[in-house]
Amino acid sequence: MTDQLAADTALLKLRDLDVTYRHAGRRGGAVHAVRxxxxxxxxxxxxxxxxxxxxxxxxxxSAILGLVTVTGGGVEFDGADITRSSRSERRLLARRxxxxxxxxxxxxxxxxxxxxxLAEALRHNLGLPADQIRERVLRALDDVGLPPGxxxxxxxxxxxxxxxxxxxxxxxxxxxxxIVCDEAVSALDLSVQAQVLNLLAQLKRTRGxxxxxxxxxxxxxxxxxxxxxxxxxxxxxxxxxxxxxADHPAHPYTRALLAAAPVPDPVAQRQRQTERRHALAAxxxxxxxxxxxxxxxxxxFAQETCWTTRPELTDHDGVTVACHRYDQITAEAA
Numbered sequence: 001m002t003d004q005l006a007a008d009t010a011l012l013k014l015r016d017l018d019v020t021y022r023h024a025g026r027r028g029g030a031v032h033a034v035r036x037x038x039x040x041x042x043x044x045x046x047x048x049x050x051x052x053x054x055x056x057x058x059x060x061x062s063a064i065l066g067l068v069t070v071t072g073g074g075v076e077f078d079g080a081d082i083t084r085s086s087r088s089e090r091r092l093l094a095r096r097x098x099x100x101x102x103x104x105x106x107x108x109x110x111x112x113x114x115x116x117x118l119a120e121a122l123r124h125n126l127g128l129p130a131d132q133i134r135e136r137v138l139r140a141l142d143d144v145g146l147p148p149g150x151x152x153x154x155x156x157x158x159x160x161x162x163x164x165x166x167x168x169x170x171x172x173x174x175x176x177x178x179i180v181c182d183e184a185v186s187a188l189d190l191s192v193q194a195q196v197l198n199l200l201a202q203l204k205r206t207r208g209x210x211x212x213x214x215x216x217x218x219x220x221x222x223x224x225x226x227x228x229x230x231x232x233x234x235x236x237x238x239x240x241x242x243x244x245x246a247d248h249p250a251h252p253y254t255r256a257l258l259a260a261a262p263v264p265d266p267v268a269q270r271q272r273q274t275e276r277r278h279a280l281a282a283x284x285x286x287x288x289x290x291x292x293x294x295x296x297x298x299x300x301f302a303q304e305t306c307w308t309t310r311p312e313l314t315d316h317d318g319v320t321v322a323c324h325r326y327d328q329i330t331a332e333a334a
Contacts, residue, residue: 011078011178011210012041018072019059033059035234046204046211048225048242050218050257056234057214061180065099066090094125098176102183104167108155114166115151118173140169144199161192181213185220197224218257222246230254233294240319250321252299301325
């Protein structure tokens with residue numbers, strides 16, 4: 001993809017994004033959740049953002065949606081800077097940008113029918129007449145595989161997987177271009193996860209949607225995404241085509257995430273557990289604070305330069321990696 005084509009098709013761009021939470025009672029007074037993140041989502045693309053709890057991935061999603069304050073850098077959507085959009089501007093953005101959270105039931109009013117829940121944003125944000133609202137609600141329900149009668153029922157009448165379909169339908173009624181999926185399948189059984197992932201992939205094709213798909217599970221991200229971005233301690237440590245990052249991880253942390261993903265074969269699962277223990281092996285200086293790579297205290301490959309100098313993201317055959325020892329680790333793996 002040429003630079004000009006990439007610029008033309010970029011829908012969302014994060015530029016050197018920082019998010020810091022202030023805590024008066026915390027020593028130091030602040031938590032730096034996101035540090036200098038660059039990220040691009042092109043039209044029709046699914047970018048998977050993966051990392052363990054506390055890596056900063058949900059903070060990135062919240063910054064895009066305007067739910068937390070951006071303390072550095074910026075957010076562009078379709079060429080416009082939305083970093084510090086006003087409330088009225090965010091209401092307009094909601095027509096093109098939506099979100100699906102992990103817990104759909106927690107964001108639904110149990111006293112409202114599904115139809116009322118889906119229609120609420122259309123009434124308040126778009127002011128559509130009743131017949132158009134009904135048409136959009138029924139179309140959204142049909143697109144997520146639910147019958148028209150679901151609109152007359154209450155959230156408690158549905159299973160967890162069905163409620164997640166309702167949450168997706170609520171995003172679809174606004175007819176957006178872009179959806180943030182924040183751990184959207186992590187609370188579901190494996191079989192239901194697969195159904196919802198297939199649904200999201202289908203909607204990408206039929207509605208031309210783009211997603212930022214946030215998850216802690218590299219195997220789930222691999223299944224759905226075109227591009228994978230790996231986050232550790234608020235920084236990007238690896239980025240590249242999904243198949244290449246997931247099947248041939250370059251950064252030691254990405255390898256550890258892959259080893260943590262469960263597989264149905266018990267022999268292979270035991271092997272992965274062994275690999276994970278090796279990947280996150282305790283190192284002699286585990287109590288030392290790293291001034292360089294944040295992963296150094298957990299990395300079995302760390303050397304002195306890893307502790308003193310922060311690695312920059314560099315390109316290696318189409319994958320961008322922040323690791324001083326990339327060449328040596330790759331040679332050993334080969």
